[in-house]
Amino acid sequence: MENNQTRPAVRRIAPSADIQELPQSYVVRLDMPGAAKDKIKAQIEEGVLTVEVTVSAYFEKDATLLLDDSLPIEYHRKFSLAEDVDQQAIDAAYELGVLTITLNKKQHFLPRSISIQ
Amino acid sequence: MALMKRNPAGELDVWNRDFPVARSLHSFQREMNRMLDNFFHGDVFDEGRFGGSEAFAPMVDVSETKDTYVIKAELPGLKKEDVKVTMNNNIVTIAGEKKIEEEKREGNFYRMERSFGSFERSIAIPGPIKADAIECKYADGLLTLSLPKTEEAKQKVIDVKVK
Numbered sequence: 001m002e003n004n005q006t007r008p009a010v011r012r013i014a015p016s017a018d019i020q021e022l023p024q025s026y027v028v029r030l031d032m033p034g035a036a037k038d039k040i041k042a043q044i045e046e047g048v049l050t051v052e053v054t055v056s057a058y059f060e061k062d063a064t065l066l067l068d069d070s071l072p073i074e075y076h077r078k079f080s081l082a083e084d085v086d087q088q089a090i091d092a093a094y095e096l097g098v099l100t101i102t103l104n105k106k107q108h109f110l111p112r113s114i115s116i117q
Numbered sequence: 118m119a120l121m122k123r124n125p126a127g128e129l130d131v132w133n134r135d136f137p138v139a140r141s142l143h144s145f146q147r148e149m150n151r152m153l154d155n156f157f158h159g160d161v162f163d164e165g166r167f168g169g170s171e172a173f174a175p176m177v178d179v180s181e182t183k184d185t186y187v188i189k190a191e192l193p194g195l196k197k198e199d200v201k202v203t204m205n206n207n208i209v210t211i212a213g214e215k216k217i218e219e220e221k222r223e224g225n226f227y228r229m230e231r232s233f234g235s236f237e238r239s240i241a242i243p244g245p246i247k248a249d250a251i252e253c254k255y256a257d258g259l260l261t262l263s264l265p266k267t268e269e270a271k272q273k274v275i276d277v278k279v280k
Contacts, residue, residue, distance in 0.1 A: 016230040016231045016232070017228050017230050017231070018226065018228055018229050018230065018231050019226065019227040019228040020224045020225070020226055020227075021224050021225040021226075021227065022223065022224040023224075027224075029194075029218075029231060031191075031193035031194065031231050031258070032193065032258075033191040033192065033193040033257060033258030033259045034191070034256075034257055034258065034259035035257060058178050058180070058187075058189040059178070059180040059187060059189070094257075096193060096194050096195060096196065096257065096258050097191070097192070097193035097194065097257045097258015097259060098193050098194045098258065
């Protein structure tokens with residue numbers, strides 16, 4: 001096989017996502033198994049949330065692969081945020097290979113009841 | 118996570134060095150039937166990977182070094198207690214059930230791509246292994262199984278004496 005140099009050095013994967021809307025917030029869950037918590041980058045720029053992390057290759061270089069590919073995995077995904085998201089109140093937690101991002105809604109978008117005088 | 122002997126059940130991924138990702142015909146056929154079934158009866162988004170109870174197959178990578186076979190399975194969102202690894206007749210089976218998170222039953226969903234439900238994957242190991250020295254680790258949604266080869270399996274080159 002001489003076509004090694006044309007192969008990318010990483011496996012680029014858009015992680016599977018669930019996006020849930022709750023009354024007070026949005027919850028985004030991303031499957032990113034094997035990541036180191038402190039290497040996960042999540043940032044918001046101009047209303048776009050970008051999440052990325054590189055997970056080192058699953059196998060040693062000299063291992064013979066019997067199934068699938070062995071390259072570092074780069075998880076990368078962007079979400080454009082709804083206008084009611086409070087960009088200053090975002091929470092992220094990584095557990096069991098799942099990144100959970102909680103995006104709180106801006107106060108004045110929250111449902112409220114108005115009392116009648 | 119218990120490692121125990123059991124009878125193999127369900128589908129089996131057949132693999133060897135010539136056909137790295139060949140799956141069994143049975144499993145392929147089943148998959149096709151399921152697709153057709155979904156196509157003709159109701160909404161494909163009703164079940165399966167979109168939150169139903171149908172089985173899904175986790176991603177599995179298998180590699181071989183001089184001394185060991187290594188299996189990595191991606192099981193994001195699963196707790197250690199929810200995964201069962203068994204070994205029988207040189208076939209490793211990874212099974213479990215991923216339950217939908219409790220807090221997920223409310224609100225609206227804009228995307229639902231992550232899989233839930235029960236799963237089972239079996240992998241036939243091509244050579245003899247030391248069954249009592251199998252190592253199984255689970256961290257951050259990634260299961261790592263190390264299956265050390267027996268001494269005779271390591272010895273790839275056999276000198277034949279010519280008389």
